[in-house]
Amino acid sequence: MRVILASPEAKVWSERKHIPLGLGYLAAVLREGGHDVMIYDAAIEDVGVDFYLDQAEAQGKPYQMIGITATTPLMPDAWEMAKLGKRRGLITVMGGPHLTIMPMESVQPPHSDYVDYIFRGEAEYSFLELINTLEAGREVGIIPGIHFRRGDEIIASPESPMIPDLDALPFPAHDLFKIERYTNLQPLTDGLDRHARSFTILTSRGCPYKCTFCSKPVTGDTWRARSVESVIQEWKWLVNGLGATEIGVTDDIWNLKLPRAKELCRRLIEEGLNTVPWVTVHGMKVNHTDLELFQLMKAAGCKRVGFGVENGDEHMLRNVIRKGQTLDQVREAFANAKAAGLQTMGFFIFGMPGDTEETMEKTIQLALELDPKLANFMLAAAFPGTVMYDIIKEGGQVFADDWGDFAIHEQKTRFTMNEGYDPDMVVQKWREAYRRFYLYRPERVLEKMMFKENWTNLPGTFSQIKRFFIGSKDQSAHKEPEVAAKIAV
Numbered sequence: 001m002r003v004i005l006a007s008p009e010a011k012v013w014s015e016r017k018h019i020p021l022g023l024g025y026l027a028a029v030l031r032e033g034g035h036d037v038m039i040y041d042a043a044i045e046d047v048g049v050d051f052y053l054d055q056a057e058a059q060g061k062p063y064q065m066i067g068i069t070a071t072t073p074l075m076p077d078a079w080e081m082a083k084l085g086k087r088r089g090l091i092t093v094m095g096g097p098h099l100t101i102m103p104m105e106s107v108q109p110p111h112s113d114y115v116d117y118i119f120r121g122e123a124e125y126s127f128l129e130l131i132n133t134l135e136a137g138r139e140v141g142i143i144p145g146i147h148f149r150r151g152d153e154i155i156a157s158p159e160s161p162m163i164p165d166l167d168a169l170p171f172p173a174h175d176l177f178k179i180e181r182y183t184n185l186q187p188l189t190d191g192l193d194r195h196a197r198s199f200t201i202l203t204s205r206g207c208p209y210k211c212t213f214c215s216k217p218v219t220g221d222t223w224r225a226r227s228v229e230s231v232i233q234e235w236k237w238l239v240n241g242l243g244a245t246e247i248g249v250t251d252d253i254w255n256l257k258l259p260r261a262k263e264l265c266r267r268l269i270e271e272g273l274n275t276v277p278w279v280t281v282h283g284m285k286v287n288h289t290d291l292e293l294f295q296l297m298k299a300a301g302c303k304r305v306g307f308g309v310e311n312g313d314e315h316m317l318r319n320v321i322r323k324g325q326t327l328d329q330v331r332e333a334f335a336n337a338k339a340a341g342l343q344t345m346g347f348f349i350f351g352m353p354g355d356t357e358e359t360m361e362k363t364i365q366l367a368l369e370l371d372p373k374l375a376n377f378m379l380a381a382a383f384p385g386t387v388m389y390d391i392i393k394e395g396g397q398v399f400a401d402d403w404g405d406f407a408i409h410e411q412k413t414r415f416t417m418n419e420g421y422d423p424d425m426v427v428q429k430w431r432e433a434y435r436r437f438y439l440y441r442p443e444r445v446l447e448k449m450m451f452k453e454n455w456t457n458l459p460g461t462f463s464q465i466k467r468f469f470i471g472s473k474d475q476s477a478h479k480e481p482e483v484a485a486k487i488a489v
């Protein structure tokens with residue numbers, strides 16, 4: 001079957017563009033199964049998906065199916081894409097984190113008019129099964145993790161089991177990405193290289209921690225690691241076969257098992273793969289590190305490590321966020337990473353339920369004390385399926401027009417709590433954090449001024465200044481409750 005796998009544009013992210021690796025995995029499995037696949041990522045394309053549909057039709061080889069991926073804030077665009085696919089007579093399939101959490105929504109009106117099948121969870125094997133079934137002209141029966149409509153009936157199968165042996169999967173179809181259109185992964189290099197050949201790699205899936213803001217609907221709570229050997233083979237392909245200029249490790253928690261993490265670094269060194277810089281895109285868990293790990297990472301070509309610090313208040317960290325780490329462990333990890341010569345990056349969340357002016361002040365103080373090369377201050381966003389979302393539903397109020405509003409970093413708070421929670425204060429402290437970290441310290445201002453990108457892309461620089469430091473009128477902290485009711489949750 002001819003299948004186009006598509007991702008809508010992530011307007012909620014940033015200037016940086018990363019490959020949608022999940023689609024790469026699906027494409028690889030379909031390709032192995034004898035199907036013809038294209039990956040369309042709206043974030044890096046100049047033309048709409050219909051351009052490729054027209055082109056394929058003109059060549060007499062029309063696509064028969066469109067498979068669309070989506071996180072929560074991408075849902076409105078994902079549905080538009082499905083509508084377009086249906087208008088063009090394609091079978092429409094959707095999957096990804098949001099569909100895993102809320103599959104019913106998309107098989108009910110009005111979306112059921114244009115969405116044929118929904119997949120929940122890891123779908124490499126189940127999606128292939130659907131395509132083989134349809135191609136063979138057989139009736140679709142119970143395929144793991146599927147939701148679809150048969151007449152008036154909604155068929156929902158049991159969960160798709162998480163893939164136990166990740167080594168059994170083919171490597172993602174990295175060669176199908178228009179890689180020169182993606183940007184580099186790290187904002188710390190001088191200038192955003194829009195033609196970097198930046199690939200990402202998953203060395204494991206899942207995470208046993210249960211941070212209350214985190215949603216892991218697809219990869220789950222069970223950590224499943226690929227063998228070091230399999231990771232090395234994929235890394236070799238990226239570096240030697242596809243000319244990677246940078247690699248991003250995007251696991252939920254790649255360093256859960258310290259000996260394995262060290263072994264991976266040793267093998268990268270042995271294989272001479274340490275010439276291409278790599279970064280941990282989302283972060284490492286501070287309490288599974290030691291100085292030796294950071295030294296090995298440095299020797300293995302790692303440039304930057306990110307850590308989820310989240311909050312500067314021990315009580316918030318332990319009891320509200322349930323991060324499973326202490327402030328001392330945070331301090332130690334930063335000190336060790338810096339001692340090993342790695343750039344550091346810290347992720348901090350503002351406005352978790354229970355956050356007050358005082359706890360947010362502690363978060364700012366901690367950021368200043370740790371002084372990472374880059375501090376990423378984020379506003380808490382309550383994604384459905386998280387403990388945090390349930391806490392807010394119970395004792396507060398979510399503000400949002402539609403799923404498109406569920407984005408981290410979008411300069412508005414998205415909820416309030418009934419007692420002692422001030423959404424306006426949250427935005428104020430969040431913006432203050434940026435000012436105090438980046439603006440009020442001469443060495444930081446100087447550092448920013450040295451960034452070529454800030455001068456070559458002046459409109460981008462001004463929009464960042466406005467966004468983080470000044471704000472605009474439409475950034476009112478919240479909307480009226482009636483508006484919130486529009487979302488069916």
Ligand code: B12
Binds near residue numbers: 022071202384
């Ligand atoms: C790497 C990553 C990014 C990267 C790259 C994103 C990209 N282009 O893929 C960047 C940094 C850009 C990013 C940004 C964002 N991210 Co992100 N990101 C991840 C991360 C860590 C790994 C993604 C991944 O590769 N997963 C592994 C692959 C194998 O899984 P997958 O992509 O889900 O695909 C599988 C299934 O979902 C399914 N599937 C997926 N699509 C489809 C389509 C069809 C047709 C079918 C049948 C099946 C199917 O099959 C795939 C193979 O098994 C995940 C955490 C996680 N563990 O998933 C968070 C995660 C997906 N991100 C999340 C969020 C919130 C965001 C942002 C919205 C943040 C923001 N700014 O507000 C943005 C949105 C960007 C976007 N494109 O949607 C949340 C999503 C929660 C939710 N409810 O939707 C996650 C789960 C993190 C978390 N724990 O909270 N992200």
Ligand code: SF4
Binds near residue numbers: 208216
């Ligand atoms: S935030 Fe990180 S450590 Fe916490 S549950 Fe999510 S992936 Fe695991």
